[in-house]
Amino acid sequence: MSELWNYREGVVSGTGVSLIGFDVEATDGKIGTVDEESDTVGSSYLVVDTGFWIFGKKVVMPASSIVQIDPQERKVFLARTKEEIKDAPEFDENTYKEPGYRHQIGDYYGRFPKLP
Structure with a gap:
């Protein structure tokens, strides 16, 4: 499941460019904007x-869901639909960095077929 949390081959996390504020498609x-990023x-x-x-909700998107980053357009493109993202486990500001929550997210997104 750790591959879920790694960028796909060919997708670079921005070559030193922060993705915060980029539009997310x-x-x-469009589903929103990047509020926070982790490149660990x-x-x-x-x-x-x-x-x-979805009424101010935040969502965590594992790095493997990113298919393209366009620094010129300031956009991040995901391999998930709006519905799949909307139905993801509820974001909790206090627990989203904890292993249990990450496992929930991994289980949720791991059940979908891997998209190109």
Whole structure:
């Protein structure tokens, strides 16, 4: 399951460029902006603020869900649909960095077929 938390081959986390504030696009449209990022090997993720789309909810997106980063357009593209992201485990500001929550996220996203 650790591959879930690593960037895909060919997707660079920004070559030193912070992704915070970048727009985030699901396969079927914009879902929000990057609120926080972690580039720790084997533990990389984004916290996406979905704004009004799902009433201010934040979501954790494992690094493997990122298929492209466009620094010029300031966009991150994900291999998940809006519905898949909307149904992810509830974000909790106090526990999202803990192993138990990460395991929940891993179980949730791990059940979907791996997208190109």
